[in-house]
Amino acid sequence: MSEMKQDVILSVKDLVVKFNLRGQVLTAIRGISMDLHKGESLAIVGESGSGKSVFCKTFMGLLDNNGWVDSGSIEYAGQDLATFKKEKEWLHIRGKKIAMVFQDPMTSLNPLKPVGKQIQEAFTLHNKVSAAEAKKRTLELLADVGIPEPERRYKQYPHEFSGGMRQRVVIAIAMACVPEILICDEPTTALDVTIQAQILELLKALQRKYGLTIIYITHDLGVVANVADRIAVMYAGDIVEIGSCDEVFYDPKHPYTWALLSSLPQLGVKGEDLYSIQGTPPNLFHEIHGDAFAPRNPRALKVDFVARPPYFEVSPTHKARTWLLDPRSPSVEPPEHIKNIRNIRKLKKEDAVNEQITR
Amino acid sequence: MITMFLVLSIVFMLMRLLPVDTYFGGRSDSMSDTVKDNILKQLGLFDPWYVQLGNFWKNLLFHGDLGESIVIQQGVKCVDLIIPKAKWSFQFGAIAMVFQMLIGYSMGVLMARWKGKFFDSLGNLYILLINALPAAVYFLFIQLYLSKVLHLPMFFEPYNTASRILPIICLSLGGIASNAMWMRRYMVDQMNLDYIRLARAKGMTSSQVAFRHVMRNAFIPMAQSLPTTLLFTISGSLYVESLFSIPGMGGLLITSIQRQDNTMVQAMVLLYSAISVVGLLLGDIMMMVCDPRISLVKKGGSR
Numbered sequence: 001m002s003e004m005k006q007d008v009i010l011s012v013k014d015l016v017v018k019f020n021l022r023g024q025v026l027t028a029i030r031g032i033s034m035d036l037h038k039g040e041s042l043a044i045v046g047e048s049g050s051g052k053s054v055f056c057k058t059f060m061g062l063l064d065n066n067g068w069v070d071s072g073s074i075e076y077a078g079q080d081l082a083t084f085k086k087e088k089e090w091l092h093i094r095g096k097k098i099a100m101v102f103q104d105p106m107t108s109l110n111p112l113k114p115v116g117k118q119i120q121e122a123f124t125l126h127n128k129v130s131a132a133e134a135k136k137r138t139l140e141l142l143a144d145v146g147i148p149e150p151e152r153r154y155k156q157y158p159h160e161f162s163g164g165m166r167q168r169v170v171i172a173i174a175m176a177c178v179p180e181i182l183i184c185d186e187p188t189t190a191l192d193v194t195i196q197a198q199i200l201e202l203l204k205a206l207q208r209k210y211g212l213t214i215i216y217i218t219h220d221l222g223v224v225a226n227v228a229d230r231i232a233v234m235y236a237g238d239i240v241e242i243g244s245c246d247e248v249f250y251d252p253k254h255p256y257t258w259a260l261l262s263s264l265p266q267l268g269v270k271g272e273d274l275y276s277i278q279g280t281p282p283n284l285f286h287e288i289h290g291d292a293f294a295p296r297n298p299r300a301l302k303v304d305f306v307a308r309p310p311y312f313e314v315s316p317t318h319k320a321r322t323w324l325l326d327p328r329s330p331s332v333e334p335p336e337h338i339k340n341i342r343n344i345r346k347l348k349k350e351d352a353v354n355e356q357i358t359r
Numbered sequence: 360m361i362t363m364f365l366v367l368s369i370v371f372m373l374m375r376l377l378p379v380d381t382y383f384g385g386r387s388d389s390m391s392d393t394v395k396d397n398i399l400k401q402l403g404l405f406d407p408w409y410v411q412l413g414n415f416w417k418n419l420l421f422h423g424d425l426g427e428s429i430v431i432q433q434g435v436k437c438v439d440l441i442i443p444k445a446k447w448s449f450q451f452g453a454i455a456m457v458f459q460m461l462i463g464y465s466m467g468v469l470m471a472r473w474k475g476k477f478f479d480s481l482g483n484l485y486i487l488l489i490n491a492l493p494a495a496v497y498f499l500f501i502q503l504y505l506s507k508v509l510h511l512p513m514f515f516e517p518y519n520t521a522s523r524i525l526p527i528i529c530l531s532l533g534g535i536a537s538n539a540m541w542m543r544r545y546m547v548d549q550m551n552l553d554y555i556r557l558a559r560a561k562g563m564t565s566s567q568v569a570f571r572h573v574m575r576n577a578f579i580p581m582a583q584s585l586p587t588t589l590l591f592t593i594s595g596s597l598y599v600e601s602l603f604s605i606p607g608m609g610g611l612l613i614t615s616i617q618r619q620d621n622t623m624v625q626a627m628v629l630l631y632s633a634i635s636v637v638g639l640l641l642g643d644i645m646m647m648v649c650d651p652r653i654s655l656v657k658k659g660g661s662r
Binding site: 060062087088090091092093094095096099100102104107108109110111112113121122125126157159170173174176 | 558576
């Protein structure tokens with residue numbers, strides 16, 4: 001356990017983020033605690049509005065003006081980021097230690113500046129170097145993110161780049177100062193499928209090369225399966241389940257994770273309607289009692305409507321916020337689909353064993 | 360070019376439809392019909408329309424001649440009448456425009472930078488006042504009271520530089536308000552775009568973002584109209600010029616039309632249409648210079 005502690009690069013405790021919207025206060029993040037381990041890829045999944053982007057923006061102080069960290073702490077490199085108020089305090093974190101790749105490469109570059117300059121700018125902001133040196137570094141970066149002919153591309157404008165190439169530029173900007181943590185906010189959502197794979201490969205390669213810690217924010221479980229070491233499932237501003245990729249995919253414990261996985265088209269049975277989650281996410285303007293997912297959960301227990309479940313540990317790496325894991329609760333069977341996934345996993349394991357035997 | 364040709368020919372033809380009385384400089388009562396016919400013949404008005412039009416274009420293109428004024432200053436070439444007046448108007452207009460841009464744009468930038476704060480409200484109040492009050496009110500106020508407070512001359516005197524200050528202030532006020540308004544508006548638009556979030560995520564301060572990224576991008580939509588605005592300053596301001604008795608272009612077109620000085624009208628329509636066309640062309644070129652996405656040269660797909 002003590003070894004694990006050393007690995008923690010960023011530690012979030014009881015984080016509460018609120019927004020002021022037209023005079024009403026909305027609680028977007030409802031007390032999240034989470035550790036980020038050095039060198040891992042963590043995927044944060046959840047439906048739109050579950051707060052995954054907002055959660056990560058707090059690491060960089062990029063919340064919109066009407067939002068604020070209400071309580072809790074974000075510990076990073078001996079500092080509590082949650083206490084940062086002034087822009088000045090953030091400047092040595094943003095871009096230098098923690099960087100971000102945004103969703104839509106078509107709009108996230110300044111259309112009137114040559115891409116080279118935009119990358120160089122990110123570099124020179126944090127490093128006092130001569131213009132020639134900065135340019136050299138920029139050309140290296142362009143080559144690093146797989147843009148051919150960096151010399152020529154350096155002078156070009158964003159509109160001369162395709163979507164995939166632009167996303168590479170955005171990644172180059174994020175990588176300019178070789179940050180410790182890279183937050184990728186739906187990095188592939190705006191790209192077509194073949195390009196998606198290339199960009200994910202690129203991110204993986206960069207991670208190996210520089211020992212990055214990457215947070216992927218996504219609702220694409222395909223992306224997650226491809227890249228993530230760990231998965232955090234978010235619902236209504238809270239992480240309801242967190243565990244290694246295998247644990248969450250093949251042995252999910254929270255009813256929301258069950259529902260999410262059941263609605264994957266890949267798991268559907270031909271001829272049957274695809275599973276969809278009934279109801280709508282809770283209104284975050286109101287205080288939420290009990291388990292936020294209970295009203296949509298056909299297997300909800302009585303206690304789910306009254307008391308908020310704590311985290312129950314399934315394994316040292318796997319925990320979930322559901323009363324189902326309480327020893328006192330009745331045993332509730334997961335839906336058929338989920339059992340199927342477990343079987344798939346068993347088969348896979350047997351395959352692996354068989355393979356070893358045949359060898 | 361084609362636009363100018365059409366505009367001018369149409370105006371020329373329309374003016375041929377007017378009664379001929381005006382060509383006698385207001386002395387038609389005392390002239391016999393033979394004298395009148397002679398004058399008209401001299402002016403070539405008995406020729407068929409296409410000959411008249413041909414002559415008009417020939418004189419204009421080969422001799423730069425727009426004819427003589429008939430009523431306003433009989434016998435003086437239109438060009439000689441217009442140029443000195445235009446010079447005055449342009450001088451005042453151009454100086455005022457420099458102020459409009461300097462003060463207006465910086466005001467807009469500052470307002471956008473501190474949007475919703477005190478300075479923004481102050482700027483909005485100014486813009487609102489300038490737009491809501493009839494210009495006549497504050498022009499008069501400036502002429503009557505500011506001249507007393509600042510001990511400046513109330514009227515324009517060509518050899519007294521101090522007498523130019525008040526008219527330039529009057530000319531600038533409106534432009535400052537609209538420049539500030541548009542600059543603020545475009546900057547606020549730009550600030551909500553994704554690339555600004557990326558710039559902030561790089562670790563730039565809000566001021567760095569505003570000056571390095573937002574300002575130029577916000578300026579582009581306004582760049583196109585700049586040349587036209589500059590060129591049209593030569594048309595002067597009717598109100599300011601008459602208020603301060605500046606010998607500018609202010610009311611010249613209106614007077615020419617009222618007094619049916621046909622050649623003057625032709626000359627001024629030519630001038631203004633030329634300004635519009637050239638201004639638009641320069642505006643397009645300016646856009647091309649500012650915005651790399653725009654190219655006047657035909658190219659294949661932009662991607």
